[in-house]
Amino acid sequence: MMKKRKQLQVSGSHRKLTKSSHSADSFLIPSHPLGIKPLGNLWTRTNDSVLSVTTRETSLGLFSIFNDECLLDVLSYLDGCSAAMLSCCSQYLYAFCSYNELWREWTLRDFTQCNFQSSWKNTYRKAFLRKKGRYDDCTDLTKIRCEQVYSDVLYRTWCTVHFHFPSYAVWWKRDNVPRMHTKDLDVDTFIQQFEKQSMPLVIQGLVTQWPAYEKWNRHYFIQHSHDFQFAVGPTQMTMQEYIHYMESNEDINPLYLFEKRFQQLPFASDYQVPEYFKDRDLFSLVEKHYNKRPDHSWLIYGPPRSGSRFHIDPNQTCAWNAVIQGRKKWVLFPPPPHADSPSPPGVFPSEDYSQVISPASLIEWFTNFYEEAKERNDIIECVVQSGELLFIPRGWWHIVLNLEESIAITENYVSESNLSHVLQFFESKPHQISGWHDDQDLQSLLIDAIQRERPNLLTRLDSDDRSLSHTKHPNRVNMNRKATDFRFNFASNP
Ligand SMILES: O=C(O)CCC(=O)C(=O)O
Structure with missing residues (x-):
């Protein structure tokens, strides 16, 4: 089925995205499922543009002092229930409280196990009801239209996911x-x-x-x-x-x-x-x-x-x-x-x-x-x-x-090619060693295992390094190894 598309103007930040597509479709921007439009559309509306400006202020009340990005940041401190209540207050609050990325954040924060439903909002709601022992009320939520809401932030994320991503093909070449x-x-x-x-x-x-x-x-x-x-x-x-x-x-x-x-x-x-x-x-x-x-x-x-x-x-x-x-x-x-x-x-x-x-x-x-x-x-x-x-x-x-x-x-x-860097890293940044879930010192175990199986490799590294240390290579290890006290001195490892 063809997706319904509507001819809309786009704001400055969207023009850049649209330019990267070379198809004749470039100027056909799909309409948002809640009817949210990019901010640029506000300025070209003839009849009710003043009303629309007022709508953001009246609709958001005290929240209107925040720009759209800040408002989303503030809302991220809520939980799903408070957001659901807040979204009953006005069209703008409904639009912002419906933002997919917020519901994803709340769901992943509030529920350890989540069985994804049709959207993050539905996932949150169903996980919440299940936690309360309610399995009856599990129908998906109806969407309310927000024709008076103009927001680049809300529109852009949706538009990028549904429309722009394939048009970036020119970049992949x-x-x-x-x-x-x-x-x-x-x-x-x-x-x-x-x-x-x-x-x-x-x-x-x-x-x-x-x-x-x-x-x-x-x-x-x-x-x-x-x-x-x-x-x-x-x-x-x-x-x-x-x-x-x-x-x-x-x-x-x-x-x-x-x-x-x-x-x-x-x-x-x-x-x-x-x-x-x-x-x-x-x-x-x-x-x-x-x-x-x-x-x-x-x-x-x-x-x-x-x-x-x-x-x-x-x-x-x-x-x-x-x-x-x-x-x-x-x-x-x-x-x-x-x-x-x-x-x-x-x-x-x-x-x-x-x-x-x-x-x-x-x-x-x-x-x-x-x-x-x-x-x-x-x-x-x-x-x-x-x-x-x-x-x-x-x-x-x-x-x-x-x-x-x-x-x-x-x-x-x-391997041999990066061993000196790995050892240098273990020495200089032991607290940054990643993927090691054990109390034993990984560096010692690695050196010990190499000494048992490939002793020449350490001798070779040692002499390579000695010759390099004469040239004062800035990032090289200076190794002073004995069987039990293999140590590195080195410059910091970027
Ligand atoms: O997403 C990927 O396939 C790359 C994974 C990656 O960069 C890594 O494992 O270091």
């Missing part, structure tokens, strides 16, 4: 990551030319050989996971619940399934660690000797618009990300050589890199910062297609946006 077919790439070439050179690479012809490539889809996942509770954002869902959420959500930044326990499920045997990484991961030596290791392997599943905000992978590890279904847009920036090197545009790490502030949604980053990012000559970007695998060297910034419903496997590892 840029691609400057080298691609190699596995038949033309032996392990040694990979190590020397990509891993050691810290160069991202797309490898083709590997994932397509896995049973997962043929088998993995919604139905197969449901069939083979039953009641398993997958980690989905801050909550948990069965696969069936998550697939229902993926199909029906209207979130600008949909919840992402990121599950490290998937190795317990039968379908985990449908892929194999590629030869470039297999038997090279030094954390597997820790596992061999101590029967534990940091988290390293994840199943990733999400709808269009979901993905990962800008970050650097934990513990200075390298990673690979294999796309089994869908397409992912990646933007990467190399590791900062110095602590004051520029971060990606719109991304603000704290001084010790333990926290990163960036736009709340991926689309917001692409809308507001991608053009600036494109001007940087160190940007690396690509769309990884299903059946391809991306190698991400240690320390690279990256943002990942799913262009379609996408399934991927990712694993992080430490």
Whole structure:
């Protein structure tokens, strides 16, 4: 069925979004289900524009002193019940109290388990009634029209989700990551030319050989996971619940399934660690000797618009990300050589890199910062297609946006190429070690396991480092190792 569209004018902030689409449809903007319009429409209305201005003030009362963004911030301190009561007061309050992202926030905050219904508002209401032991009143809520409400903030989020996202296609075209077919790439070439050179690479012809490539889809996942509770954002869902959420959500930044326990499920045997990484991961030596290791392997599943905000992978590890279904847009920036090197545009790490502030949604980053990012000559970007695998060297910034419903496997590892960085990180930032749920010191276990299995590797690192320390390389470790007191002294690790 064709979606009903209505010709509307758009405000300044929308014009930019609309320009990125080149189709004749560009000027046909769909109407909001509650009848909310962009602010620009207020100024071109002839009859009742004065009345409409008054409507915001009278309709919001004391709340009208806040601009739309602030008002949403203030409302986020409420809970669903107070918001439901407040929304009875006026059309504007109803419109703001219906904002999808607020109901999502309240639901995820107030209920540990949530079975997504047709919207976050309905999900909240049903979870609330269930908590009160009421199973009778579970019909979906009727929507009230808000024809007098003009708000860019309310309109833009909805419009981006339903209309603009596919029109960003022009952005996805840029691609400057080298691609190699596995038949033309032996392990040694990979190590020397990509891993050691810290160069991202797309490898083709590997994932397509896995049973997962043929088998993995919604139905197969449901069939083979039953009641398993997958980690989905801050909550948990069965696969069936998550697939229902993926199909029906209207979130600008949909919840992402990121599950490290998937190795317990039968379908985990449908892929194999590629030869470039297999038997090279030094954390597997820790596992061999101590029967534990940091988290390293994840199943990733999400709808269009979901993905990962800008970050650097934990513990200075390298990673690979294999796309089994869908397409992912990646933007990467190399590791900062110095602590004051520029971060990606719109991304603000704290001084010790333990926290990163960036736009709340991926689309917001692409809308507001991608053009600036494109001007940087160190940007690396690509769309990884299903059946391809991306190698991400240690320390690279990256943002990942799913262009379609996408399934991927990712694993992080430490090899000879990044061992010195990993050890340096453990030494300098022990409180930032991630994915390690044990009281024992990970650094000691890693060094001990390497000493038992690959003693020459530590000797080699030591002598490499001694020669480098003569050149006073600013970020290098200066290692003074004995069997029991392996220590690093180093400059801070960005
Ligand atoms: O969303 C993705 O597929 C990328 C995941 C990622 O960046 C990571 O695991 O570090």
